[in-house]
Amino acid sequence: MDSQSQNTSLQRLQNVEKRIVRVLELAGGVMDEMANPSGPRKELINNHCSEFMQLIKDIQVTLREEIKSACEYRPFEKCDYVPRISNEICCKKLEYVISQFDNMKQTIEGYHAAASDHMALD
Numbered sequence: 016m017d018s019q020s021q022n023t024s025l026q027r028l029q030n031v032e033k034r035i036v037r038v039l040e041l042a043g044g045v046m047d048e049m050a051n052p053s054g055p056r057k058e059l060i061n062n063h064c065s066e067f068m069q070l071i072k073d074i075q076v077t078l079r080e081e082i083k084s085a086c087e088y089r090p091f092e093k094c095d096y097v098p099r100i101s102n103e104i105c106c107k108k109l110e111y112v113i114s115q116f117d118n119m120k121q122t123i124e125g126y127h128a129a130a131s132d133h134m135a136l137d
Contacts, residue, residue, distance in 0.1 A: 024081060031077050034070045041067045 041063045048055045048063070 024084060027077055027081060031074055031081075034074050038067055038070050038074070041070070 045060055045063045045067075048060055
């Protein structure tokens with residue numbers, strides 16, 4: 016993600032923040048209107064609710080896009096750390112297996128030597 020796309024992403028998130036503030040203002044306005052002693056004005060409540068719902072949809076769309084964009088951002092995509100470490104681990108595993116084979120070879124040679132000694136005594 017380059018500097019330009021980071022700036023536009025930040026601007027979109029700042030606009031989301033402004034929309035959230037507006038959503039809260041609308042919700043407060045509806046609550047005030049519902050508490051109006053002379054009764055709520057239906058047209059005002061309808062307008063506030065319509066704007067509220069539209070802003071909620073806009074916020075959801077923008078946040079989904081920003082999350083998707085953030086998931087696509089892979090700053091370490093060309094980093095060779097993981098493959099390099101995997102290779103080092105594989106080498107250590109192979110060294111361990113070789114040492115186990117060496118131990119097995121010594122055990123087998125010891126067994127053959129003992130068997131030869133035993134056969135010579137018979």
